[in-house]
Amino acid sequence: MYTVVHAVVAPLSKAIWRPTVTGMENLPRTGPVILASNHLSFADSLVIPIVAPRKVAFLAKSDYFTGTGVKGALSRAWFEGLGMLPVDRDDSKAALDSLDTALGVLGRGEAFGIYPEGTRSRDGRLYRGRTGVAHLALTAGCPVVPVGLSGTEKLQPVGARFPKVVPVTVTFGEPIEVAGRFEGMALGKARRELTDEIMRAIQAITGQEEAGVYNDRAPDA
Incomplete structure (x- = not known):
């Protein structure tokens, strides 16, 4: 399904929106890699897989995969076709399950996309990164490519039924290598230092104002 959807959706989307x-x-064509991006819109998880030269798996609400009838089948095919994986965010074990799912993707030598902020920024600022991204990178021993998005918050604002044709920019930064760099360091400290390094790299790309605090999940995020 991914091959079919990507072969049709990616060229069509690029022709309409002409993203920069x-x-x-900077994005390795093979092997496990994490794409760590700022998060401005629901559309971010569509934009990155569309422009990336390889399949990038993102997590998506399980609701998108459980609908019934024709609408449910189309929704499921759409999200599966974009390489998205279901996660039940209302389950108390969701965080652990999502990390296991991500490690499975990386273990297969694939690319996994993640938003270290945890949820989208509602004011355009860059929030403090949560250490799950570092946990994945250190466990898998794979590089992290920082990604900077701009304009996606205008692509499909909250409440809009259809996307708008607006300028969108996607920048892939230089890979942050992990292997061998944190040996002998306490695991908690290593996760925090690597996460902060990733967030600095994202900020250098986007130029966003740093919030300096964690972002809380909005009810509709």
């Missing part, structure tokens, strides 16, 4: 994409050479 830079740093494509």
Whole structure:
């Protein structure tokens, strides 16, 4: 399904929105890699897989995969076709399950997309990164490619039924190598330092104001 959807959706989307994409050479074409991005819109998880030269798996609400009838089947096919994986965010074990799912993706030598902020920024600022991204990178021993998005918050604002044609920019930063760098360091400290390094790299790309605090999940996020 991914091959079919990506072969049709990606070229069509690029032709309509003409996103500006830079740093494509920084994304490894093979092997496990984490794409860590700022998060401005629901559309972010569509934009990155569309412009990336390889399949990128993101987590998505399980509700998108459980609908019934024709609408449910179309929704399921759409999200599966974009490489998204279901996660029940209302389950108390969701965080642990999502990390296991991500490690499974990386263990297969694939690319996994994550938003270290945890949820989208509602004021455009860049929030403090949560250490799940570092846990994944350190456990899998894979590089992290920082990704900067701009304009996606205008692509499909909250409440809008259809996306708008607006300028969107996607920048892939230089990979942050992990292997061998944190040996002998306490695990908690290593996760915090790596996460902060990733967030600094994202901020350097986007130029966003740093909030300095964690972002709380909105009811509709």
